[in-house]
Structures are given as C-alpha cells and as structure tokens.
C-alpha cells in the first residue's frame with residue numbers, strides 16, 4: 001500500500017466541503033496512513049470533531065491554547081504542540097481551504113492551530129481551495145492563491161459543479177478520492193523517485209468498438225483499468241503522459257492528457273499522430289483484431305434466414321507498425337494468452353520488435369479484463385522474465401513502470 005505508515009496532517013477550515021473531508025480521513029486510514037486532523041474554530045460549524053477523531057484515531061487539534069490537562073506532564077512539546085505537529089507530518093493537506101484561511105496563509109498570519117502549524121511545517125503543504133465562484137474569482141483570492149503557489153504550496157484546482165450557494169460554477173472541492181490521488185501523487189510520486197522526470201509517455205487503454213451498423217459493434221470486455229493505472233503510475237514518476245482511450249467509464253487520472261477514440265482505425269491514427277517525441281510507448285489497449293468489412297447504414301434488420309454472417313477483415317496491427325517504425329522510443333506491448341504465456345510472449349516480443357512485453361492469462365484467477373487485480377509476467381528483450389503474484393492493477397502498473405525505466 002503506497003500510503004502505509006505515511007503521516008498525514010489534514011487541515012479542515014470552515015467551508016461547506018468540510019463534509020467531504022470526513023470521507024477523506026477514511027480513505028487515508030484504509031491505506032494504513034497515520035492521520036491527524038486540525039480544524040479551524042469555524043470548521044466546527046460544519047462537521048463534528050467527534051466523527052473526525054473517531055475516524056482518524058487521534059484527538060482533533062483545534063485550540064492553539066488548550067487547557068492544560070493536569071494528568072499530563074507539561075513539556076515544551078505540549079505547550080508548543082503546533083510546532084511539533086508541523087514537524088511530525090509527511091504532508092499537510094488543507095481541504096477545504098476557505099478564502100479566509102488562504103488569505104491568512106498568504107499573509108503569514110498564524111492566529112489558530114491550523115494557520116500556526118502551516119508556518120512551522122517542514123513538509124509539503126497542499127491546499128484545496130473550495131468556495132463560491134465569485135469568491136474564487138475575486139482578485140484578492142486569486143492573488144492570494146498565486147502567492148501561495150509562488151511560495152511553493154501545492155494547489156489542487158477547484159472543479160466545476162453545483163455550489164453550496166445554489167449557483168453553478170467553479171469552486172467545488174474535488175471528490176475525496178481525487179484529493180486522495182493528489183496526496184498519493186505528492187507522497188509517492190513528486191516527492192519520491194521521479195524516474196520519468198522530463199520523459200514523454202504514450203499509453204493506449206481500453207477496448208475498441210468496431211461498428212456493425214449504427215447501433216451495434218464488435219467489442220471486448222476490456223475496461224481500460226490497466227492502461228489508466230499505468231498512466232497514473234507514469235505521471236507519479238514525473239512523466240508527461242498522453243493516454244489514448246477506447247470507450248470506458250473511467251475518470252482521467254490527474255495531469256494526464258486524454259484522447260478518446262472508438263474504433264481501431266481511430267486509435268491507429270491517434271497513435272501515429274502522437275508518437276513524435278515520445279520516450280516510451282505502452283500499448284495496453286485491447287484493440288480488436290477484426291472489424292466488419294462494411295458498416296450497415298441505419299439498423300441491420302432481422303432477415304428471414306436464421307443465421308447472420310458478418311464478414312470481417314483484419315484491423316491495422318498498431319503494435320507491429322510501432323515496432324517497424326521505431327525511432328527513439330522504447331516499446332512495451334501487452335499479450336493476453338490463455339496457454340504457454342511465456343513462450344507466446346517471447347515470440348510476440350521478437351516478432352513485433354518490442355523492448356518489453358507484459359503477459360497475462362485471463363484464465364488465471366484475478367487476472368484479465370474487468371478485474372481490479374492482475375497477475376502479470378514481464379519479459380524483456382534481454383531475455384529476462386519475471387512472474388508476479390496477484391496484485392491490484394495499480395500496483396502492477398507501478399512495477400511495469402519501474403521495469404520499463406530499467407530497459
């Protein structure tokens with residue numbers, strides 16, 4: 001688990017989005033992170049510290065001048081607890097960050113436990129501004145946010161949607177899972193190894209749909225989870241990632257440029273257009289091997305014959321094209337094999353001029369399409385092959401990226 005043992009300080013200020021932070025604490029705890037929550041006095045109007053202390057397993061820090069507990073020995077630490085809390089954390093996330101708290105931070109004001117701790121924190125500070133759109137667009141707030149960025153604070157951009165005021169616009173705090181992804185990225189990516197800093201990576205993901213008529217298609221069960229996890233893992237290592245995605249309901253990982261396509265032809269042209277300047281190309285999409293020879297205009301009618309035969313032709317072999325036209329990129333392919341995985345994998349690696357191939361067998365429990373997990377074997381051009389146990393697709397993606405960097 002990427003956040004296991006990480007020390008997360010979560011600051012909650014007095015905005016409506018404070019309710020989302022309750023879920024955020026749960027997500028961090030699920031990943032076995034240590035969580036301490038600081039609330040501003042205003043935040044107490046929005047969520048209860050009782051809930052947050054129960055979920056985090058720690059007393060919620062609110063008062064800069066707490067009443068002395070006679071059962072505890074008074075030490076420098078207990079007296080200046082805000083300083084020690086700031087030193088304790090691996091990351092300090094303020095979500096939601098109100099316009100007021102942002103203004104205070106930009107001005108160096110330290111009049112409550114949250115703001116005082118920010119000033120003494122040595123870890124990265126991340127703020128998630130959340131407020132009404134007019135408050136956000138106010139020049140003073142804009143100025144304060146850019147000032148914080150200049151000081152090196154990380155800012156999670158607010159998103160668009162319905163606001164507490166009933167108005168619609170930009171200012172919402174992203175969902176807890178997205179804030180979690182940012183924290184994960186900052187802790188395991190940006191502040192970690194950054195193996196792909198300055199590198200460009202092209203990834204394909206998901207299925208392709210090959211239309212039969214206006215309402216039907218030939219497709220497969222791929223959900224795109226593996227490719228999207230690869231995109232996330234590559235971004236976390238500092239790469240500039242372009243993701244060409246077939247039809248999928250998945251959300252675009254943070255900081256990934258996404259190009260949506262439907263058919264194998266569209267995928268092929270998107271790939272061709274985007275190979276220039278790439279350092280790595282990972283073809284994890286489940287591209288159809290065959291497509292109908294022609295597409296029926298409108299809806300194909302039921303005929304009197306019982307059987308329907310659809311004539312198909314081979315689709316373009318994108319991986320082969322990339323292997324034959326290889327320039328300065330390393331090429332990673334995927335193979336889904338139901339038998340003799342390693343043998344077929346090695347064969348495909350040689351035939352398609354790949355640098356690495358990831359093989360999985362959908363018949364193995366926990367591998368293949370639609371599952372949350374995968375069981376992968378990584379084979380490289382140098383003849384190395386390594387089989388990994390069942391793990392989440394995201395963990396598998398992190399291994400694949402590590403292996404790819406070693407190429």
Ligand SMILES: Cc1cc2nc3c(=O)[nH]c(=O)nc-3n(C[C@H](O)[C@H](O)[C@H](O)COP(=O)(O)O)c2cc1C
Pocket residue numbers: 012013014015016017040041042043097098099100101102130131132135164
């Ligand atoms: C119902 C209600 C909702 C509010 N929501 C927000 C908000 O989403 N963002 C914000 O910046 N301020 C919001 N405010 C205003 C802050 O609560 C107010 O500025 C407060 O002083 C913030 O204090 P703090 O930054 O110390 O937590 C809201 C106020 C009320 C009454």
